[in-house]
Amino acid sequence: MAMWGGRFTEATLAEFRDFNDSLSFDYQLALQDIAASRAWAAGLLQAGIINQTEAQQLDAGLADLAIAIKADPKLPLQTQEEDIHSWVEAQLTTTLGNVAKKLHTGRSRNDLVATDLRLWTRLSSQQVRASLLGAIAALLAFAERAGSAVMPGFTHLQRAQPVLVAHWALAYVEMFKRDLGRLDDALKRLDVCPLGCGALAGTGVAIDRQLLAQQLGFAQAALNSLDAVSDRDYVVELSAAASLCMTHLSRLSEDVIFFCSGEAGFFKLGDAISSGSSLMPQKKNPDVFELLRGKTGRVLGHLVAILHVLKGLPLAYNKDMQEDKQGFFDLMASWQQSLRVLATVLPHLTVNEAQCRLAAELGYSNATDLADYLVAKGVAFRDAHELAGELVLAASAQQKPLEALTLAQFQQICPLITEVVFAALTIEAGLAKRQALGGTAPHQVAQAFIAAKQWLELQTKSS
Structure with missing residues (x-):
């Protein structure tokens, strides 16, 4: 009809x-x-x-x-x-x-659909919020299971400095906390009711629009009828929030895919979250993390699509805006599903502590600790950096780690070095020195974990 x-x-x-x-x-x-x-x-x-x-x-x-x-x-x-x-x-x-x-x-499909979509978005966003908190909880549980395990941290995908595995997990907790903040912030601007704005000029019925808004659970009625029926800012904002959150998911997935590879071997996929090859019997593939990475492109595409729909529209409502839904429905569903999947699979991901530590000891990742040791001896950092580099070169020429050099070999390049250097070059010493706020020292990571747990409890109670 x-x-x-x-x-x-x-x-x-x-x-x-x-x-x-x-x-x-x-x-x-x-x-x-x-x-x-x-x-x-x-x-x-x-x-x-x-x-x-x-x-x-x-x-x-x-x-x-x-x-x-x-x-x-x-x-x-x-x-x-x-x-x-x-x-x-x-x-x-x-x-x-x-x-x-x-x-x-007294109403139009224009103000009605604008109201319907806001109501749907509010409900869907609450579901995404719960899933995001679930993903954070799963990351915290992973960090707790990792305990004091140490792994190499990377820059340029090359070994850089040792970090705690828990520190790595907590980095993604920080990202997801920001994602939650963006979600909550967007919902504040969504919280207005367009119903009663008619097709574009307002309703001809003497209706109390503030009361109408309250009945539907909105904070207030929209203040301009032209804007109300054509506003899809909240769709864009939530699409952008989803895109950034999915980008974080994709980065995490890329890390896990590499860490589970034979070349790294830091993490191990449980059978329940792995798939095999129809040809190669030995394969154990991280398909779930590859799909998380792949779905990110789909979500990003929906963000670009809605921006293109809106960019040239005159006021007020135009039929182009019917294109605001299919992509957005899929985006919100993909976002929520991806977060739920992450929370489901993380308990099946284990840390190979021995392999992680072995990798952390390779690649001269303690070279910065050597430079710091020299700074403590009164050497200017730029000179200490140069001397540490020369010692790395000497050790590399002998295919030895830094700590395998003899004291005489150390002193040949820098006479200030004493026996104490060997203690300074251990992984534990290097970690302990990173005790400033935000660092990977065990004490700092433990404090960050406690703070994140307390934050999560508060967020869960307020949901």
Whole structure:
């Protein structure tokens, strides 16, 4: 049942209808459309447009529709309606008759869909938030299991300095905390209600829009009708937040893929989260992390798509904005699923402590500790850096680690070096020196872990 047929004398072309209709995807807004309609019916009663009996009939009919949708979310797809708004009205008309035709008084599909999408986004964002907290909890549990295990830290994908495995995990906790902040910040600006703004100029019904907003759980009513029906900033903001969060997920996945490789061997994938090869019996593939990395491109693409949809639109509503949903629905679903998957697979990821430590001892990753030792002897850092480099060159020529050089070989390049240098070049000494805030010293990592756990508890309680 079209909501606009009176002006037209010819039937809609089937190809145009297929291209134009949106029920195939906006059926997902059914419960939100029903909620907005129930609030609108209450507003029409307050404005004197409908009487008490009609208001009760509409509310009961809409409540029954909500029950039916909860039982079968794809129920609207069994019809040929244009969109979810048409479906709701058609269903009400079938059961209630003429009273259903009064429901759309004073409103437009423009302000209705803008309200529906905000309601859906708010609910979906709360689900993403819970999944993000779950991913953080899983990372903290991984950090706790890693204990005092040490691994090489990398720059330019080359061994740089030793770090605790827990320090690596907590780096991603920090990223996800920022992602949560961006999500919460975007939701603050989403928290306005467009309902009652009509097609673009506002409603002609004397309705209390602030009360309407409160009934739907919004902080306030939108202040400008032109802006309200055409605003999709929150879609862009959440798409951007999702894109950055997924980028963090992708970076983590890339790390894990490398750490699980035969070349590194730092981490081990459990059988429950691995896949094999149809040809090579020996293979154990990190497909789940490769998929997490791959889905990031999909989410980033949706962000670019919505920006392109909006970039040239004049005020107010334009049909282009129908393209705001399919990509966004997929983006939010992919974001939530990826976070849930990460939380599910991390418990099946173990640390090969011996291999991690062996790798941390290679590649002259204690060269900076040698330079720091010389600085403590009164050598200027730039000179200490030069001397440490010469000693690395000497050790490399002999295919030895720095600590395998003899004291005489050390003193040949720098006479200030004493026996104490060997203690300074151990992994434990190097870690302990990084005790400034944010460093990888065991004490600092332990404090960071405690702080992150406390933060998570507060966030979980406030959800």
